[in-house]
Amino acid sequence: MKVESKTDLTNKLTFHVPATTRFYVEVATDDDVREALLWARNKGLEILILGGGSNMLFHSDFEGLVINIVSTGMAIEMDDGRFVEVVAEAGEVWHKFVLQTLENGWGGLENLSLIPGCVGASPMQNIGAYGVEIKDVFSWLEAINVENGELKRFNIEECKLGYRESVFKRELKGKWVIVRVAFHLDRESELKTSYGAIESELSEIPTDLRTHKDVSNAVIKIRNSKLPNPDELGNAGSFFKNPVIIESDFKIIQKNHSDIPFYPQEDGKVKLAAGWLIDQAGWKGHDRITHAVHDKQALVLVNKGGATGNEIWTLALDVMRSVEKRFGLQLEVEVNQIGIKS
Ligand SMILES: Cc1cc2nc3c(=O)[nH]c(=O)nc-3n(C[C@H](O)[C@H](O)[C@H](O)COP(=O)(O)OP(=O)(O)OC[C@H]3O[C@@H](n4cnc5c(N)ncnc54)[C@H](O)[C@@H]3O)c2cc1C
Incomplete structure (x- = not known):
């Protein structure tokens, strides 16, 4: 097992935001995983499991051990x-x-x-x-x-x-x-x-x-x-989940927005399209030079080059506040937030 120090993660993350980890290791077998876990425990370090890095947004550098799973077969x-x-x-x-x-x-x-x-x-x-x-x-x-x-x-x-x-x-x-x-x-x-x-x-x-x-x-x-290709435009796919709400709440929203697309669920709840809500709130294509709400798919936030995780997160919060103000609905984030300051 070869543990690296101070590894740059930027190109291991599809958002391509700047981020490093204090320690980094690639593991290919179950025993490698155990060895890496033990190594981190003995040093009192936090661990983070990394796959393809396509569903993560780093807010800061990671001070523990990133364990990248590379087993195949x-x-x-x-x-x-x-x-x-x-x-x-x-x-x-x-x-x-x-x-x-x-x-x-x-x-x-x-x-x-x-x-x-x-x-x-x-x-x-x-x-x-x-x-x-x-x-x-x-x-x-x-x-x-x-x-x-x-x-x-x-x-x-x-x-x-x-x-x-x-x-x-x-x-x-x-x-x-x-x-x-x-x-x-x-x-x-x-x-x-x-x-x-x-x-x-x-x-x-x-x-x-x-x-x-x-x-x-x-x-x-x-x-x-x-969908934007992450190799060309950093992103992690849908940043937000589609809200699933109870029917009575849906009826209230529908009263003011009769054209709202909706998908009845088996359990009686109603699923709404987060992309539509974001678009209606005026955010589709919203551009902040280094990062933006994608112009074809409003659910996707993109790093156009040079954006930090914190900047993308600020945009996400602005979108969420705006959707809440317009529809009274709180969007839930789908992407895993790493090192977020509460
Ligand atoms: C362009 C684009 C399109 C996408 N489209 C979709 C889509 O259509 N549907 C969809 O559901 N998702 C989509 N995603 C999101 C993403 O691709 C998926 O969630 C994918 O499964 C993440 O895999 P990953 O290996 O990159 O995970 P990572 O980003 O590396 O990790 C994601 C989370 O899982 C944990 N993790 C990873 N591997 C392990 C493991 N072996 N054991 C324990 N924990 C682990 C990590 O610690 C982290 O919390 C899209 C992303 C992009 C960039």
């Missing part, structure tokens, strides 16, 4: 000719893993194509896109206890996967390092094409000839046309 646990259970190591690049499953003819992850980051972070916020969340295909994950190095298998109930949520963002925050994740995939799974522009992207292909790979290609095309 994929294994088949079960294959009955139709269904397959596949396990991927936490450091696998998510999109590469998705493409591998599709090359094998396994359906289930196609709508989640092109989401940045690594497999290990995917259950953290139950990543989702185009009508699918990983909870739809999740089997189990294995994680190492930060305190005692124990390896534990968590089933889907224990993970409490919800809309951009899991137990690892709440009660168990900072307590476990996810080392591998298993998914149950299906060679004959139904294609989910009703969300967004997928159906129109596929219109040239007759329904009975469409494949999981076709859906993936459509999703990739749509995402490339809508």
Whole structure:
């Protein structure tokens, strides 16, 4: 295990804000993870687990040990000719893993194509896109206890996967390092094409000839046309979550904003589009020279070059205050804030 000192993290974070860590280590096996945890504990240091750095905003330099998970590999646990259970190591690049499953003819992850980051972070916020969340295909994950190095298998109930949520963002925050994740995939799974522009992207292909790979290609095309590429414009995807509110609160908002888009949920609540709320509050394309609210997707805050985490956070707070003033709704932040001063 090679621990580096004073490592620059800027290019390991898709927001590309300036940030360093006092100590940095890359870990490729379960034993490496345990060794790194012990090393930090013996020195009394805080730890931070880093995957692809695509869902983090650093407010200041990190004074502890950043543990970057770089384990790779994929294994088949079960294959009955139709269904397959596949396990991927936490450091696998998510999109590469998705493409591998599709090359094998396994359906289930196609709508989640092109989401940045690594497999290990995917259950953290139950990543989702185009009508699918990983909870739809999740089997189990294995994680190492930060305190005692124990390896534990968590089933889907224990993970409490919800809309951009899991137990690892709440009660168990900072307590476990996810080392591998298993998914149950299906060679004959139904294609989910009703969300967004997928159906129109596929219109040239007759329904009975469409494949999981076709859906993936459509999703990739749509995402490339809508979302800024972090290599060109620093960002962490959606900065805010879509609010999910009770129906009576929704009715009050709808009274004053009859054109508000809304999505009734199974539990009777109503999901609103945060991007629409931000746009209506006048923030879409709002530009502060080094950083901005993206001009095509108001949910995304971007670092145009030279912005600090604090500057981006100030913009986020301004957007939140403004949306609250206009709609009486408090937006919730989706991106993990690191080193935030309370
Ligand atoms: C352009 C763009 C588009 C995006 N689109 C989507 C989208 O459609 N849907 C969506 O859900 N998300 C989206 N995201 C957000 C992000 O890609 C996902 O949340 C992704 O899963 C984060 O993975 P990561 O490896 O980069 O995590 P990181 O940013 O490295 O880490 C995120 C959090 O998870 C923790 N963590 C990471 N790995 C582990 C581990 N192995 N064990 C324990 N804790 C860990 C970190 O400490 C941190 O708190 C997008 C981001 C970008 C930049």
